[in-house]
Amino acid sequence: MGVVKAVCTSSIKGIQKTEQDAIELKSDWGIEGDAHGGPWHRQVSLLSYEQIEAFKARGADVGHGSFGENIIVEGFDLKSLPIGTRFACGDVVLELTQVGKQCHAHCAIYHQVGDCIMPREGVFCKVIEGGTIAPGDTIEIAR
Template sequence: MGTVKAICISDRRGIQKSYVEEASFRKDWGIEGDAHAGNWHRQVSLLSHERIEEFRARGADVQPGAFGENLIVSGFDFRNLPVGTVFKCGEVLLEMTQIGKECHTHCQIYQKMGECIMPTQGVFARVLQGGTIHAGDEMLLDESYKDPRFTAAVITLSDKGAAGERKDQSGPLMKELLTQAGYRVIEELLLPDSQKQLENELIRLSDGRQTSLILTTGGTGFSMRDVTPEATLAVAHRNAPGIAEAIRAESMRFTGRAMLSRGVSVIRGSSLIVNLPGSPKAVRECLEFLLPELEHGIAVLKGTASECGRAESQRC
């Protein structure tokens, strides 16, 4: 159990937030009057009161809202809770969607202290159920509200697509097939063929959002701009080569050029990352045979299932 120590809002992004006694939370939107509200996954930001006090003890003179946080709550070490955790405060339900964030510009706190705790200790949430929260209200973990579906993200790599010169067909198809297979698709991205940009997004989706399955499409060929495998390998913690091998083997049934695909499959933390070919036809062919088998592997990776329980000759 925790206690809301402070509520802070601002009408503009990139500035410190101001303390308010109470705030109205709107479902699927965020806090009324706060600039970070909107139709996205970072509607509300939360920071542990204990982490702020530790920072103050090192000489930082910070007031509520200094880090851009909406809610300061005592009693929870948010950083060590899994994405998907649901908090209940009165009528309001908040689902944690991301841990930490990338710091693009160093704030005044960083300039003075040499660090800022929000990028590493702050978490973000979306509003599942609206209502009003007052300073001093109790906050609880709500174990009854838990979405059992694995989460997924799809990334299309295409210079022309990112520039608006070509319609992305593979990304929407991946989302459709994943949804049909029972996944909750939490993000769809269309990126240029940039290794660094893809690395950053894979790290964010794996570490910050703890996405179960991340699928990429495109950028696996021989062109100098095809850098999807290099970006994927750069962020990998462990290799999972059997999936990429199976994709090439299955694709060889349709075209001999499948041998030219350089796609890889890896694990980062508790996320599985798989490179798929770029064409919608190949995406469909691959996912129709991959998705029924991936669920067990992801469950093992997440710790919700044991290793294969099939016959002795059918080991993982």
Template sequence: MGKIIAICTSDVRGVQKQPRDTAWLDQDWGIRGDAHAGHWHRQVSLLSAEEIAAFNEKGAGVQPGAFGENLVVEGIGLRRLPVGTLLGCGDAVLEITQIGKECHSHCAIYHKMGDCIMPREGVFARVITGGQIAVGGEIHVLPRTAPFPFQAVVITLSDRCAAGEREDKSGPAVAKRLTEAGYVVVEQLLLADEREPLERTLIRLCDQRQLDLILTTGGTGFAPRDITPEATRAVAERDAPGIAEAIRAASLRITPRAMLSRAASVIRGKTLIINLPGSPKACMESMDVFLDQLPHALALLRGTPQDCGR
């Protein structure tokens, strides 16, 4: 059980938020009147009061709202809660969607202290059930009545598609197939064939959003700018070669050019990353190989007990 010790909002982004005594959480939107509210996954930001106090002991002298956080919470180790955790705040319910954030430009606090806790300690949530919240109100972790569905991201790697010279057909086809199979596709991304941006994106999705599955399409061949396997392996913590090998073996029965695929399949944290080919047809053929086996694999990554003796 924890307590809300500060509620902070602002009319615009990128500024310190100001404290208020009460606020309304609107379903699938955020805090009414706050600049960060909207139909996205970071509707409400939270920080632990204990982390702010520890930072202030170093001479930071920051007040609630200084990091752009909406809620300062005492008594709950927010950073240790996994994505998908439900938090009850009075009648309102929040679902944690992201842990930490990428810092694109250093804030005034960083320039003063040489550090900022928001990128690593900030917790982000979306509003499942709306309601009023107030300073001094209780906040607590709620049990889930059922496991939340597997969450996935689809990333298309293509210079021409990213430049608007060609329509991306593979990414939407992969996302549609996943949705039909019961997955929640939380992001669809289109990137140029650049290794560093892909690595940063994979790390963000695995570490901060803690997704179950990432499927990439494109960039797995012999062309000089086909860098998807290299970027994928660079962020990997464990190898999962059997999936990529099974795709190649099945694809070889369709075309001998399948031997030219350099696609990888790896694990980072609790996220499975699988490289798919660039064409929509080849993507569907590849998904035919492994889609039925994914629920078992992803459940194991989540730590859900499974019967592996069959």
């Protein structure tokens, strides 16, 4: 079982996201008000809290949302999970659709932070069942 450490959104793709008190997810869309919402496979991004903390330990000054991630989760090695893994968080069900991503050009995040762990550590999901997620919520792998 894991814990949601932060939830973040932005209205523009490719920039750092802003931490929110909670997010509302819609089935087959993503997060209301987030630039990545839409009927495609990368509706929501997750990043491991442990990986962010390891990056910070190398001297980086980053906060929640710095890598463009929507949900920061503690307790899972996200990049090691297989495609199709489902996460349950309250009423919300997410399905893992992609591990990592190709970054063709250094994004705004890379230029601001000096590196971006999202292409190698982040995972992407589609929303199967909608609902609300907030920091402190438990999240588990649904079998």
